[in-house]
Amino acid sequence: MNRELPPGQRKSKTFPRFGLTPYARRFPRETSQIEIRITGALNGGRQEVSVPDALQGLPRSEQVSDFHCVTTWSQVALRWSGVRFSDLFEQVVQVQASPAPDARFVMLRGQDGYRSCLSLEDLLRDDVLLADRLNGEPLSIEHGAPLRLVAPAHYGYKNVKHLSRLEFRRDDQSPHPPLFRFLDHPRARVALEERGRWFPGWMLRYLYRPLIGVNAAIFARAMEDRRRGQV
Numbered sequence: 001m002n003r004e005l006p007p008g009q010r011k012s013k014t015f016p017r018f019g020l021t022p023y024a025r026r027f028p029r030e031t032s033q034i035e036i037r038i039t040g041a042l043n044g045g046r047q048e049v050s051v052p053d054a055l056q057g058l059p060r061s062e063q064v065s066d067f068h069c070v071t072t073w074s075q076v077a078l079r080w081s082g083v084r085f086s087d088l089f090e091q092v093v094q095v096q097a098s099p100a101p102d103a104r105f106v107m108l109r110g111q112d113g114y115r116s117c118l119s120l121e122d123l124l125r126d127d128v129l130l131a132d133r134l135n136g137e138p139l140s141i142e143h144g145a146p147l148r149l150v151a152p153a154h155y156g157y158k159n160v161k162h163l164s165r166l167e168f169r170r171d172d173q174s175p176h177p178p179l180f181r182f183l184d185h186p187r188a189r190v191a192l193e194e195r196g197r198w199f200p201g202w203m204l205r206y207l208y209r210p211l212i213g214v215n216a217a218i219f220a221r222a223m224e225d226r227r228r229g230q231v
């Protein structure tokens with residue numbers, strides 16, 4: 001089957017461990033127990049609600065979707081399984097933490113300190129999953145154990161791995177310092193090639209493509225070092 005890929009994307013033979021280089025050597029502390037902290041604009045004045053076993057009791061859901069990294073590599077037909085973000089939001093977050101009704105953005109954070117922000121509207125779409133399994137296996141460390149966001153309509157950088165915190169916010173926020181904000185688009189929709197801000201998507205393709213191999217190698221080396229106990 002030769003499905004068309006979104007603009008500027010190319011099929012990758014492998015599904016590499018990938019991300020922003022500074023995170024290559026940062027790993028999650030906890031890779032099997034799922035715990036999500038809910039912080040930010042919560043009603044009732046609470047600072048934080050911690051939900052251990054956050055997926056427990058929620059309906060499980062499976063989906064096959066493609067994954068698109070902003071640097072232009074895509075991996076097609078990945079079979080994720082987990083729970084829908086919308087189910088967690090309605091049945092757990094709203095009940096236990098009651099975010100303020102005008103907190104329409106969520107900063108998602110991974111155990112490695114990586115962050116990315118999406119609007120609640122984008123997160124509540126039907127194809128947004130919190131996945132703990134991939135292709136019939138428990139999620140590996142490479143791909144985000146113990147839990148990652150899967151939002152296939154948005155570039156990979158919104159798909160936070162090792163998810164550990166949801167911060168509810170009234171405003172959208174870039175996770176990057178001012179000079180690096182071009183790396184992040186508030187919505188990052190793949191179909192519209194919203195790769196970043198300030199520069200058109202097609203231009204960023206050419207900037208990013210040469211970096212793919214080098215970056216994948218840095219991430220693979222870090223994983224190898226971790227296996228040897230050197231990280």
Ligand SMILES: Nc1nc2c(c(=O)[nH]1)N[C@H]1C(S)=C(S)[C@@H](COP(=O)(O)O)O[C@H]1N2
Pocket residue numbers: 015016017018019020023024068069070110111112113114142143144156157158159160161162
């Ligand atoms: N916690 C965390 N999540 C992250 C990243 C990261 O470095 N740390 N990198 C992002 C980027 S840029 C991409 S392309 C995907 C890569 O996912 P993969 O390693 O499963 O291929 O994870 C995203 N989520």
Ligand SMILES: [Mo]
Pocket residue numbers: 018019069070071156157
């Ligand atoms: Mo990416």
